[in-house]
Amino acid sequence: MGEVVRRIGLSLGADLCWPLCFEHIVRKLDLRVPVGGDTLRFEVERVTIEPFDLQQPCRYDVVVDRLTHWYHTSREWIKKSILMNDLYVFNNPWSVQSNEKHSTYCAMMQLGMPIPGTWMIPPKSYEPNPDLKPTLARYAKLFDVSKIGDQLGWPLFMKPYDGGGWRAVTKVDHAEAAWKAYEESGKAVMHVQAAVKDYDRFVRCIGFGPQTHCVLYEPSAPLHDRYTMKPEAEFLSGADREHLRKVTLTINSFFGWEFNSCESLHKGGVWHPIDFANPCPDSQVTSLHLHFPWLVKAYVRWTLFCAAYKRKMRKNLDWAPFYEVAARDLSYEGKLDAYAAIADERFETARFDEFCAKNLSHLDEVAWEFFGTGEAKEAVRLKVAALFPPEEVERFTELFWSRIGEWRRRERA
Ligand SMILES: Nc1ncnc2c1ncn2[C@@H]1O[C@H](COP(=O)(O)OP(=O)(O)OP(=O)(O)O)[C@@H](O)[C@H]1O
Ligand SMILES: [Mg+2]
Numbered sequence: 001m002g003e004v005v006r007r008i009g010l011s012l013g014a015d016l017c018w019p020l021c022f023e024h025i026v027r028k029l030d031l032r033v034p035v036g037g038d039t040l041r042f043e044v045e046r047v048t049i050e051p052f053d054l055q056q057p058c059r060y061d062v063v064v065d066r067l068t069h070w071y072h073t074s075r076e077w078i079k080k081s082i083l084m085n086d087l088y089v090f091n092n093p094w095s096v097q098s099n100e101k102h103s104t105y106c107a108m109m110q111l112g113m114p115i116p117g118t119w120m121i122p123p124k125s126y127e128p129n130p131d132l133k134p135t136l137a138r139y140a141k142l143f144d145v146s147k148i149g150d151q152l153g154w155p156l157f158m159k160p161y162d163g164g165g166w167r168a169v170t171k172v173d174h175a176e177a178a179w180k181a182y183e184e185s186g187k188a189v190m191h192v193q194a195a196v197k198d199y200d201r202f203v204r205c206i207g208f209g210p211q212t213h214c215v216l217y218e219p220s221a222p223l224h225d226r227y228t229m230k231p232e233a234e235f236l237s238g239a240d241r242e243h244l245r246k247v248t249l250t251i252n253s254f255f256g257w258e259f260n261s262c263e264s265l266h267k268g269g270v271w272h273p274i275d276f277a278n279p280c281p282d283s284q285v286t287s288l289h290l291h292f293p294w295l296v297k298a299y300v301r302w303t304l305f306c307a308a309y310k311r312k313m314r315k316n317l318d319w320a321p322f323y324e325v326a327a328r329d330l331s332y333e334g335k336l337d338a339y340a341a342i343a344d345e346r347f348e349t350a351r352f353d354e355f356c357a358k359n360l361s362h363l364d365e366v367a368w369e370f371f372g373t374g375e376a377k378e379a380v381r382l383k384v385a386a387l388f389p390p391e392e393v394e395r396f397t398e399l400f401w402s403r404i405g406e407w408r409r410r411e412r413a
Contacts, residue, residue: 004038006307009047009060011067011074017285017383019046021296024375026304028366033308033359040308052077058085062307064299068093069164069280088306088313090209091279092256095317099255100162101277102191107254107319111326112335113247114272116194117152120161121145123189124182145182145192146175152194160188164278171195196272199265201235206261206281206295207248209302210349213294214244217263224396229290229403231410243271243333246340251276253343256317258302285380286387286396289403293371297363305355314346368411371404380404 008026010019023044033040047063049071058081068075068091075097081087102120109115122140126132149156149172158181159169168188170181182190202217204227216228216235232241248262251273262276283299285292305311325338344350356363370376381397388396 001037002039003041005041005043006061006310007059008042008044008303008307009063010044011047011063011065011078013067013071014386015066015283016386017292017379018283018296018299020379020382021292021370021376022299022303025296025300025363025367025370028370029300029360029363031304031359033304035308042304042307047074049073052080054080055084058087060087061310062303063087063089064303065089065091065093066280066283068096082313082315086313088311090258090302090306091260092314092317094315095256096279099277101164101275102161104251104255104277105191108251108273108276111250111254111322111339112332114270114332116196116272116274118191118193119148119152121148121182121190121192123187124185125187127187145178148192149175149178152192155195155197157193157195158182158185158190159193160185161191162189163191163275193274196265196267196274199267199272201266202263203236203244203266203271204261204263205244205248206291206298207252207257208259208295208298209305210249210344210347210352211298211302212245212248213291213298214241215291223287224289224399227288227291229406240266240271243336246336246343247271247273248276249343249347250322250336250339253346254317254319254322254339255279256314258347284387285383285400285404289400290407292400293367293404293407297367300363300367301352301356301360304360305352308355308359309351311348364411368408371408376404377401 012019026042026044031040031042063078063081065078068078075093078087078089078093082089105115105118121143155171155173157169158172158178160167163169168185172178172181202219203214204217205212205214214232214236216230218226218228244264247264251262252258252260257279259279259281260276261278261281262273264271264273282288283295288295321342322339325335328335330338377397380400381393384397384400385393
């Protein structure tokens, strides 16, 4: 019985803005949370990169991981700490490592989601390998990529099966363009996917634990305008909102991704998910601007919740309950309800809501105040300075800062 410190580690790469805001807000919250007779305090530290003994203890209760997808020393330190020290991490590093966009398409098709028709094709070229020639000579069948296009319907998208960050994504309108895109795809293993033509809305739904936030997305706009500022009520009905919440939480709980974003295109009354393997989603003020304070608050709530209750890490993914629902004789909406119920149980939605109501009732006020301070503006400026040419830093800092100001106005409206 006494004061107990819960330590939160931030495992970071190029991120600048959200960690600064997160650290300030957690400090300003100045929490004392009573749990099991103890009073919990919270400390935030940045995880350093250094040699480690596989048997050494881990000083953190929770690690927020932004490195696993590309920095493997940190990923393996995280895995060791989960396996040996009962560390809690989001996202599940084994799942991030092994579940590419391709697996997410397959699994969610099987769960009944209306994903556009998608094929995988063998790559155009290969790393040298002594077995390559006999393997291809014996087993690789010649194919005509334009025939796949005829079957799927034009236009289509050619994109890497493990895509992210819009790398090598090509819209293809006809056979000749399909061949060209394939010629240029090099060693990448590609998907060929039917386009959702003439959609009326493109929404990105960010999921963070049980929290979700929908943004109308404009893919043809410059990067800083892709997340639009349109208020949610102007592009989503309550039913659409709930539908996208369920889709996102289904995907995230299935893959052990507590933080992920799901892109869906709406056409003819149907939401088609097209890209939902983003388990280290964009967290930068330079793309999120107006939505950035929501994201920082979501980081704060879910991290503190996981740390306070020493939430148990789900080390294995358990897919069977989802497949059991998929096999039932239910409509898609009926299945989604059942998947979302599994998700709400896995994300402990009710307990999370209660934790926030009891302990974080001042978060809105603290964040609103903070996002009007010089420290917050400095966090924005630092990120802008890291990404923009020097002559644009002032202009874009002011632009993003004014959008955060707009968020503050809307919160008080
Ligand atoms: N089936 C599709 N129908 C319509 N548009 C599509 C389709 N697939 C991809 N696109 C367009 O191409 C863009 C990039 O595709 P996708 O999101 O799958 O790739 P990505 O590399 O994961 O991109 P990012 O990481 O930037 O979200 C989408 O934002 C969308 O505008
Ligand atoms: Mg995408």
